[in-house]
Amino acid sequence: MLKAILLDLDGTLLGNSMELFVPAYLEALGGFLAGHVPPRRLVTELLNATxxxxxxDGTGPTNEELFxxxxxxxxxxxxxxxxxxxxxxxxxExxxxxxxxxxxxxxxxxVEWALGRGLQVAVATNPLFPRTAIEQRLEWAGAGLQRFPYALVTTYEAMHACKPHxxxxREIFSLLGRQPEECLMAGDDWGADILPSTGLGCRAWWVADPTAQPPAA
Incomplete structure (x- = not known):
């Protein structure tokens, strides 16, 4: 029986092309810290740490501490x-x-539908950002923490691995207290959301154009 639904953020709950968003984010961050670190150097080291x-791999420090x-x-x-x-x-900024x-x-x-049916709802976004950046994007999506009582939001402060590992x-299932078979992962990225979750026995819903086909293996 389905007990929990895992929802990706960017490209699923929020329309957000990371191909456009990430360069703009890096430019803004580099400019803001330019008085402390040369922007090009900051971006280089940020990407290396990312x-x-x-x-x-889930066996060491949190993503935040590793970063x-x-x-x-x-x-x-x-x-x-x-x-x-x-x-x-x-x-x-x-x-x-x-x-x-x-x-x-x-x-x-x-989200409202899932909570109304007693399901645990987790925001299963790739935990490469701090909590504030994820909370803000949830607000932009109209699905903020003040509106919905999520069971889990995967941030870099809390998690010990990233998609598609x-x-x-496994860490999400453990934190929710659920078996993979009790969960469904919904996301737009076949390689990061669908393949790794279904490989562990989780059900999945690919958020894609109806005419889209899964990438060739």
Missing amino acids: RLMAAN ASAFYPALGRERAQLEPVIRRFYAE FPKLRSLTRPVPEAPRL PAYY
Whole structure:
């Protein structure tokens, strides 16, 4: 019996092309921290640290701690020095990126439907961003935390693996207290959302154009 639904964020609950969003995000972050770190160097080291998070296998530190262990030393800056500036970026500049996204009218209705049937609802977004960036994007989607009592939101502060690593999904099942067979993953990315979750026995719903075909294996 279905007990929980896992919902991807970007491209599922929120219309957001990461091919457009990520470059704009990096440019904005680099500009905001330019007084502390040259923008090109900041972006290079941020991407290097992000690749480390993407390879996290669930057996070590959180994604946040793994990121910090690489990012700040590579910049030659103390974490305590830059973190307050980065927090200000998310409070002051990150909200301006909302214009690159669009709400999906069906998204809040889907969450409401699932909760109304007693299902646990988890926001299963790739945990490469801090919690504030995910909470803001949920608000942009009309499905914020003040509106819906999610059972779980996967942030880089809490998680120990990323999509498409199976450890990411195993951690979700464990945190929800569910077996894979009791869950359904809904997402737009075949390789990150559908294949790894179904490979563990989870059901899945591919959010795609009706004429789309799964990529060839």
